[in-house]
Amino acid sequence: EKEKTLAIIKPDGFSGNYTGEIKRLILLSGFSILKEKIVHLDKENVALFYAEHSERTFFPSLVKYMTSGPVVVIVLEKVNAIADWRALIGPTDAQKAKITHPDSVRALCGLNSERNCVHGSDSPQSAAKEISFFFGEMFSSGEVIAN
Ligand code: CMP
DSSP states (O other): OOEEEEEEEHHHHHHTOOOHHHHHHHHHTTEEEEEEEOOOOOHHHHHTTTGGGGGTTTTTHHHHHHHHHHHEEEEEEEEEHHHHHHHHHSSSSSSHHHHTTTTTHHHOOSSSSOOSEEOOOSHHHHHHHHHHHHHHHGGGSSEEOOO
């Protein structure tokens, strides 16, 4: 059964010109790209998207990072898309990824546990929530850079 998941190429990935290489890896790994857009998040968007992290000490820094420039939001589809995209991006800490998962996306373009260049939904529930966050009603009034 096919599954959908949300991928984000974060500001460091986008500004570092990794979008093309990441999309090449996505397609090479058998995912279909169903939807894609470039958006610039504001504080409120990030606070909603990462609401579960709002009490963490790194939260203010995460907000600064995620609002620092445009991001690419992508809906991916394939059998087992959620787990397979998480496997392809590697561990949260990009420093660790470079050692344990050298072929992962975060090893390729991430810097540390915050600036890890990509996001992936972690469960079917969050995938559904995150896809409708960006492609449903609520974000249709947000700042879209390109479609
Ligand atoms: P992501 O997988 O998008 O989910 C939450 C994000 O918070 C994570 O990627 C990182 O960008 C950031 N993050 C998670 N853990 C830490 C941490 N220990 N220190 C700083 N940022 C973090």
